[in-house]
Amino acid sequence: MPIVFHEKSRDFHIYNDYISYVIEVMENGMLKNVYYGKRIHDRDDFSYQSNDGFLMHGVCSVDGGLALQHQRQEYPACGIGDFRESAFLLRQENGSHVSRFEYSTHTIYEGKKPLEGLPATYVEKKSEATSIDIVMYDHVTDTNLVLTYTIYEALPVITRSARFEQKGDCKVVLEKALSACVDFPDKDFEMIHLSGAWGRERQIKVRKLEEGVSAIGSIRGASSAEHNPFIALKRPHTTEFSGEVYGFSFVYSGNFLGEVEVTPHDITRVIMGINPFNFKWPLNKGESFQTPEVVMVYSDTGLNGMSQTFHTLYASRLVRGTWRDKERPILINNWEATYFDFDEGKILNIASKAREAGVELFVLDDGWYGERNIDDRSLGDWYPNKKKLPEGISGLSKKVEALGLKFGIWIEPEMANKNSDLYRAHPDWILSTPDRYESMCRTQHTLDYSRKEVVDYIFGLLDKLISESKITYIKWDMNRYMSEVYSRTASAEMQGTIMHKYILGVYSLYERLTSKYPEILFESCASGGARFDPGMLYYAPQTWSSDDTDAIERLKIQYGTSLVYPLRSAGAHVSAVPNHQVGRVTPIDTRANVAFYGAFGYELDLNKLSDEELAQVKKQIEFYKEYRKLFQFGKFYRILSPYEGNETSWIVVNEDKSEAIAGYYQTLNKVNGSWLKVKLEGIDSDKLYDVTYDDFTYKMYGSEIMRIGIPVDRKYLNKKAGDFASILIHLKA
Numbered sequence: 001m002p003i004v005f006h007e008k009s010r011d012f013h014i015y016n017d018y019i020s021y022v023i024e025v026m027e028n029g030m031l032k033n034v035y036y037g038k039r040i041h042d043r044d045d046f047s048y049q050s051n052d053g054f055l056m057h058g059v060c061s062v063d064g065g066l067a068l069q070h071q072r073q074e075y076p077a078c079g080i081g082d083f084r085e086s087a088f089l090l091r092q093e094n095g096s097h098v099s100r101f102e103y104s105t106h107t108i109y110e111g112k113k114p115l116e117g118l119p120a121t122y123v124e125k126k127s128e129a130t131s132i133d134i135v136m137y138d139h140v141t142d143t144n145l146v147l148t149y150t151i152y153e154a155l156p157v158i159t160r161s162a163r164f165e166q167k168g169d170c171k172v173v174l175e176k177a178l179s180a181c182v183d184f185p186d187k188d189f190e191m192i193h194l195s196g197a198w199g200r201e202r203q204i205k206v207r208k209l210e211e212g213v214s215a216i217g218s219i220r221g222a223s224s225a226e227h228n229p230f231i232a233l234k235r236p237h238t239t240e241f242s243g244e245v246y247g248f249s250f251v252y253s254g255n256f257l258g259e260v261e262v263t264p265h266d267i268t269r270v271i272m273g274i275n276p277f278n279f280k281w282p283l284n285k286g287e288s289f290q291t292p293e294v295v296m297v298y299s300d301t302g303l304n305g306m307s308q309t310f311h312t313l314y315a316s317r318l319v320r321g322t323w324r325d326k327e328r329p330i331l332i333n334n335w336e337a338t339y340f341d342f343d344e345g346k347i348l349n350i351a352s353k354a355r356e357a358g359v360e361l362f363v364l365d366d367g368w369y370g371e372r373n374i375d376d377r378s379l380g381d382w383y384p385n386k387k388k389l390p391e392g393i394s395g396l397s398k399k400v401e402a403l404g405l406k407f408g409i410w411i412e413p414e415m416a417n418k419n420s421d422l423y424r425a426h427p428d429w430i431l432s433t434p435d436r437y438e439s440m441c442r443t444q445h446t447l448d449y450s451r452k453e454v455v456d457y458i459f460g461l462l463d464k465l466i467s468e469s470k471i472t473y474i475k476w477d478m479n480r481y482m483s484e485v486y487s488r489t490a491s492a493e494m495q496g497t498i499m500h501k502y503i504l505g506v507y508s509l510y511e512r513l514t515s516k517y518p519e520i521l522f523e524s525c526a527s528g529g530a531r532f533d534p535g536m537l538y539y540a541p542q543t544w545s546s547d548d549t550d551a552i553e554r555l556k557i558q559y560g561t562s563l564v565y566p567l568r569s570a571g572a573h574v575s576a577v578p579n580h581q582v583g584r585v586t587p588i589d590t591r592a593n594v595a596f597y598g599a600f601g602y603e604l605d606l607n608k609l610s611d612e613e614l615a616q617v618k619k620q621i622e623f624y625k626e627y628r629k630l631f632q633f634g635k636f637y638r639i640l641s642p643y644e645g646n647e648t649s650w651i652v653v654n655e656d657k658s659e660a661i662a663g664y665y666q667t668l669n670k671v672n673g674s675w676l677k678v679k680l681e682g683i684d685s686d687k688l689y690d691v692t693y694d695d696f697t698y699k700m701y702g703s704e705i706m707r708i709g710i711p712v713d714r715k716y717l718n719k720k721a722g723d724f725a726s727i728l729i730h731l732k733a
Contacts, residue, residue: 002130002151003108009045012106012132014149018156019298021149022046023074023134028066029102031074031134031147033183037244038300072183072267075136075147075162077101084261084269085213089176089276090164092141097175101136101145108132112150112159117504119251119538120293121150121159121317128153128317142168143283152317155309156298162291166283174281175496178257178273179250180294187211187266190236192245192303193258194228194560199548199581201225201529202560204643208236209268215259219277221446221482221499223253225530230564231258232306233270240638241302241681248272249310249564251318252292253535254503255279278485280496295534303563304637304681311566311636318534319541319569321514323521327628328542328568328599329406330358330621331473335365336549336580337605340373343388344396348403353606355403357614358621361473361601362400363408368393370420376443379415380422382461397470408473408521409465413458414506415444415479422457429454431498433486441480449505450487450498459512466517474513476540478526503535510539523571523599532561532570542569542599549575549603551586551594552667552724555642558597559650567652568632572598574620576608588613590726592620593663596631597650600624627661630654637682642667649678657684657702658733669722670714677709678729687733694720694727705731 003014010025011034022034024046034049068082078086079098090099111126123129129152136145144165151158160180166172189209193216194202207214216231218224229250235243248270250256255275262268272294281289295313299305316324332354338346351362369385370378384392391399397407416423416430423430423445430445432438438445447454465471487498514522522540524531528547536543543565546557554572561570572595577585595601606614624631634652639662642648651662664678683689685703691710692698698710710729717725 001108002153003132003149004042005106005108006044009047010103011046012134013042013046014132014151014158015039015042016151016153016156019151019158021151021158025103026066026071030068030100031103031136033072033074036182036184036246037298070265070267072185073181075101075145075181084263085259085271086176087178087181087271087273088162088164088174090138090141090143091173091175093170093172099138099141101138104135104137104144106132106134113148115161115290115293117507118290118292119318119507119535120161121251121295121313122320123317141170141172142166143172152313155313157309157313158296159293160296161293163288164283165288166285169285172283174283174289175279176276177279177281177289177291178271179291180248180273180296181269181271182246182296184233184268184270187262187268188235189233189268191260192232192234192563194230194563196225198225198528198530199546200553201532201546201557202228203556204560204563204641209233209260209262211262211264213259213261215257217255217257217259217275219255219275221254221485221502222478222526222531223256223533223535224481225526225528227258228564229256229258229272229533231260231270231272232303232563233260233268234303239302240304243300243302245299245303245306247297247299247306247310247564249295249297249534250292251295251534251538252503253506253531253533255499274500278496278499280493281500282493292535307563307638308635310564314534314537314564315566315568318537320538321541322518323541327632328521329360329473330624331361331363331408331601332359332606333363333365333475333573333601333603334605335410336575336603340367340375342367344390347396348399349607350605351400351403351405354602355405357606357617358625359405359602361406361408363410363473363475364396365410365475366412368409377417377419379412379417379444380420380447382411382413382458382465393465393471394469401470406472407470408475409471410475410477411462412477412479413462413509414447414449416447417444428488431482431485431487433484436484439483441483444480446480446482448487448498448502449509450501451489451505455505455509459509462513463516466513466520471520473521473523475523475525475544478531480527507535507539514539529557532565537565537569542571544571545598548581549573550579550582550584551591552584553582554594555648555665558594559638559642559648562636562638562650567597567636568599570598571601573601573603574617575602576604584724586724587721587726588616589620590665590721590724593726593728594665596624596728597636597652597663600631630659630661634660635682639679639681646670649680651680651682653682657682657687660731662729662731663726664712664729665726666717667724669718669725673714676712676714676717678712679707679709680705680729680731683731684733689731689733691729691731693729
């Protein structure tokens with residue numbers, strides 16, 4: 001068994017061929033983290049590793065000298081001598097926040113249990129993973145705390161969550177309930193996280209750890225564009241291909257906290273879970289609260305090793321359903337082509353030209369419903385605008401299918417305008433605080449998805465729309481963060497539950513729609529990439545990466561996204577120039593060469609391209625169809641970072657390393673530049689490859705390609721495009 005319990009020493013050892021995680025039941029019944037890292041040998045007793053005490057004045061001790069502030073704890077409480085950030089806070093009826101959970105029992109079992117109402121990684125066969133539930137008990141409040149760990153057999157992955165179960169008559173209130181804590185014995189780390197804003201999501205940030213707290217998070221009601229629910233700790237000399245790194249990814253789509261605290265004694269604590277801001281969850285007798293899941297990945301082969309583990313796990317054991325293992329269609333979206341200014345004739349004209357070019361799916365974006373000719377009205381009125389579409393979505397979808405394309409549609413079901421039939425009928429359905437100003441963002445408000453009747457109503461509208469039409473794709477948008485979070489039907493003591501219940505409501509609507517319509521490909525979106533998180537991937541197997549479609553900006557966005565998320569989960573489109581977000585003009589082949597490394601499509605009107613550009617588009621589509629499986633299911637390696645220089649490169653390689661396609665991109669042209677040799681990674685050093693880019697061909701061994709590099713003539717790049725030039729390099733063994 002990959003999880004063992006040594007009864008005499010009371011040690012748990014969670015391990016597989018790659019990693020070990022050791023927990024000790026301390027003398028006082030609390031849990032201690034002994035070790036997390038590369039696989040070590042199992043032994044009957046790890047207690048020799050447990051001397052973490054420090055001789056000093058001013059230390060609060062429990063049970064005859066145990067100083068918790070210097071112990072590496074597994075799920076630390078507050079108020080009992082550990083002055084670092086805690087993993088939870090449980091408030092009693094008398095106002096006390098002091099808790100002490102002690103080991104009670106445990107259960108080791110094959111497989112992995114689902115988390116009710118929450119997204120989580122899963123197994124298809126019980127033999128894929130082993131799990132343990134460690135039950136802790138607080139005798140004062142009569143409360144159980146169940147800590148759940150799962151280790152995957154074939155991956156360096158451990159998942160964690162916690163569940164509070166109130167058994168006693170006294171009422172308690174959870175004011176903080178994080179999902180995981182890990183205490184490391186040193187501080188020799190750099191912290192990596194993904195931050196940004198609208199149009200520049202998931203930018204890689206690196207900082208050296210020192211004493212104090214480094215934290216990221218969201219209190220916006222969504223995981224946010226500002227901070228992705230992911231952090232990693234890497235050793236200072238770790239690179240893309242060597243060295244240790246620990247990755248922590250939160251499978252949740254709402255408020256979150258990821259925090260790293262270093263003590264003056266160089267212990268590093270990592271905690272992650274639901275942000276305690278505006279969170280209070282009452283528990284009466286018989287009630288429980290389940291935290292979402294944290295996925296922990298260890299790599300001793302650098303950042304690429306960590307990323308490839310996340311890609312494998314999330315693509316195959318987080319994403320579900322029909323589209324998990326299916327090649328994604330090439331789509332065209334009309335948003336940047338028309339915005340709100342369209343009718344059926346214009347849409348069919350765009351779709352017809354797209355079909356001629358080889359596109360497979362047409363997606364109708366915002367503006368098709370209610371009286372939606374401008375963005376201040378009709379959100380929530382999910383029935384077609386017959387002035388624009390005389391035969392509705394049903395008629396248009398059938399006409400698009402008759403052209404030879406599949407049909408998709410855009411929705412934003414979590415929002416409402418005040419100028420809408422929905423709001424006029426149900427003004428209390430938006431999140432708003434009595435007697436306070438109701439802030440608007442994009443002239444819209446957030447529906448109260450903590451209320452089942454609201455979710456049921458929206459489901460009814462969408463169910464009718466889908467059932468009457470030929471819809472095979474839905475782009476689900478969410479274009480504002482939450483403010484004035486207050487539910488008009490909840491009691492005062494339940495207002496602290498609303499932000500989490502809202503996310504549970506979103507998940508429930510996703511679950512109902514994806515269960516009833518499993519053939520539909522859902523793509524999540526949140527004003528671009530403001531809710532690109534593992535929780536969304538559980539329901540929607542791809543996410544719109546960013547509203548910024550500029551190819552050069554997308555290099556950074558897609559590079560950062562790849563730290564955690566697989567290529568086929570990231571929507572990436574070719575758009576018009578000058579680019580609508582930054583005004584930059586880039587070659588159409590560079591726009592495609594970037595977008596190929598994602599869920600590929602177009603965001604323009606092909607009728608407005610020149611004959612030469614349209615011919616290039618046709619070649620791009622033919623090329624992508626030929627190599628779609630490689631792009632979407634191959635192993636991805638980052639090589640040159642756009643955050644570190646003028647050049648970017650990456651490569652995707654098939655399973656047996658017989659074929660690969662690398663992308664090389666230069667931002668600005670160089671005058672009298674040095675010789676250029678493009679070195680690649682991930683291929684077989686002993687294989688002889690045909691190497692091709694544009695009209696250049698070579699025969700090279702993998703060892704030459706990785707150690708010497710592929711020669712690229714800078715004069716050719718300059719002549720081809722100069723600024724923003726790119727090439728794709730095809731390798732075939």
